[in-house]
Amino acid sequence: MIVELITTGSELLLGQIINTNAAYMAKELNAVGFDVVYQTTVGDNRERMQAAIVHALTRAELVITSGGLGPTRGDITKEVSAAVFGRELSLNEVCAERIRAHFDRVHRPMTENNLRQAMIPAGAHVFTNYAGTAPGIALEQDGKVIVNLPGPPPEMKDMFERSLKPYLQRKYGFASVIVSRVLDTFGIGESKLETEIQDLILTQHNPTLALLVRPTGVIIRITAKAATTEVADRMIAGVEQEIRRRVGTYIYAVDDEPLEEVVGKKLLAQHLTIACAESCTGGLLTSRLTDVPGSSAYLMGSVVSYTNEVKAAILGVDRAVLRTLGAVSEPVACQMAEGVRRCLGTSVGVGITGIAGPDGGSAEKPVGLVYIAVAGLQGTTVEKKFFTGTRSQIKFQATQTALNMVYHSLIHR
């Protein structure tokens, strides 16, 4: 079943609101096996809307609009849809009665223009609006269907779920389900990852594979289409296994579980505690760790040591090393990690020192240079990284790398 979505409204065309309706409808329709191949947005302009619907009917069997069903003169979607199929509108008494009852209920007088919402094209299926006043409709002709849904997202979603889905299931049956599974990776770039699994991406048509770059790393989305969820799950499992065989070492979670949560679970399961000494990340790592409910069970505390004095006085970093090698150096990162571990008496200590920019870089120590150390039961490991981007992006990448290092120190125990 080929579907086109048409979202209407000047606010969308002017960019005053973001089009969440299109994403919602697309996701729901794809999940039951319908193919959304185009989405169009058009304003409250009779001629252009009519052209958009007529054009959509040339390339889709089902055209679903949202928006333009309200009481004002700018609300023209039903009239335009009726015109496309050559139908007349007339007042639907059941709809009119519902609208009158609504105004009684909220103790407000009903202005006459509200009855425009009860004008229904001849032969339409009517969808009651349980979350507002404007009813929706479905118009069938020559094997094609036009559906009009309201624009406000709560009304659209309620009607989609309660009325449109049952209507579509009765009319077309739901051929399939679409199930997606996300593999969250870190430490491998998009192009490298593509090279590793290129043959799978090219040959797989069901499940399909897609790579997406996120601030947290690259994700691999496996999407299967099948008659039932069970079958789809089995299809995904087969591809997932092959991907894990090749690049499993980079996969830290499924379905976008945050890395701080993954690390928290490992710490909890192994009865370990953690503390951080942060310089250029300025507390962001600790803040991410404490975003996880229950993190007080393993996160004891942290020290943000922005100055050399704090690094030396609280964390015990060697003043001579700070003087000779500078704060952004490998030994300082290690001493920060070890110092905060000792000072707070935890199993694991993390130390981060670097240059978040935009100023403060040099040829030898450029903006984006960050040293990250993890001190644990098997000693201390340290990594030297070069990050790019804005100050906030560099901070975030440093925390993601630190979490990943802690994660690997915990799974390899």
Add this chain to the structure above:
Amino acid sequence: MIVELITTGSELLLGQIINTNAAYMAKELNAVGFDVVYQTTVGDNRERMQAAIVHALTRAELVITSGGLGPTRGDITKEVSAAVFGRELSLNEVCAERIRAHFDRVHRPMTENNLRQAMIPAGAHVFTNYAGTAPGIALEQDGKVIVNLPGPPPEMKDMFERSLKPYLQRKYGFASVIVSRVLDTFGIGESKLETEIQDLILTQHNPTLALLVRPTGVIIRITAKAATTEVADRMIAGVEQEIRRRVGTYIYAVDDEPLEEVVGKKLLAQHLTIACAESCTGGLLTSRLTDVPGSSAYLMGSVVSYTNEVKAAILGVDRAVLRTLGAVSEPVACQMAEGVRRCLGTSVGVGITGIAGPDGGSAEKPVGLVYIAVAGLQGTTVEKKFFTGTRSQIKFQATQTALNMVYHSLIHR
């Protein structure tokens, strides 16, 4: 100037991501007087994408796409655009060199597929991508223009602002300008604010006034449309003056300058330093303060004291008070603020202790209860707050309140 926007990508068609690019581009184009009359979304399918671009050119003079410029085989937008105008692609050495330099900078090997991004249609204007690797292009033919921008929003926005807007201004000129000014408030609710300036909202048509609720507080947006920026600025200034006369005490910034930046400037100007002792906010306050470039001039460091032991051992909070009144109490907040100020030798100390939830609340100390103290040159002030929302929302509101308290302690000196 009639414009059509084409956003591409399976993630959009499948509803996996929301189309923020279309809203951004529409808003920016409308602001300079261009008419966006259609927005279309199409997948990474050669035939359908080509049909969409060809159809768009029948009804618009300028067609702007976003997405599909990356290194993978699914990235076909430039090829399809070139095909529509009958152009060949070839490797652009300048673009290729930039991509190689990027991989050098991040010390990672470049896989060959990355050079696909440097394949440029004959005769294209090239837009450098300063926020990523894939360049954008503009193709002109028979009075029509196709522009290809990258899909990731930070890259698209950067290129739109730096390269596309100047290109469009040179080519078409800008008919009118829309200028907005945002007044950022904190400490006053939306309905109270609306009551205070209701008459202005109702009577103003140009400039218009809008209230929007943000996590940082309620903002007042003043928007004027005029022939030139100067005229629009003057129109805005008049309304702003009247708003400030009524609710100026709640306005801490204009145009969404973050409160941490406002506070940072005050500290810098007054040659003061700051340190934080954070419990329930877990480092978020310090992380926000260090998001500001140059914050190392006034932020000395912080202690995240998640346990009572850290509060007592490092910050010197009275163990007897912790035992009798508990960690979430007014005296503990004050002693944390005073302790971190003393310990790090700063002018200002901030102490935050509370219950971020979702667990750990009681009838007496519910989730959302937070004490915030600021210790400064004129002694210590403390506030007791009840926040609502998720764990992250409670953390954020506590940091915003703390920053606002520091801000007021600095402007009232």
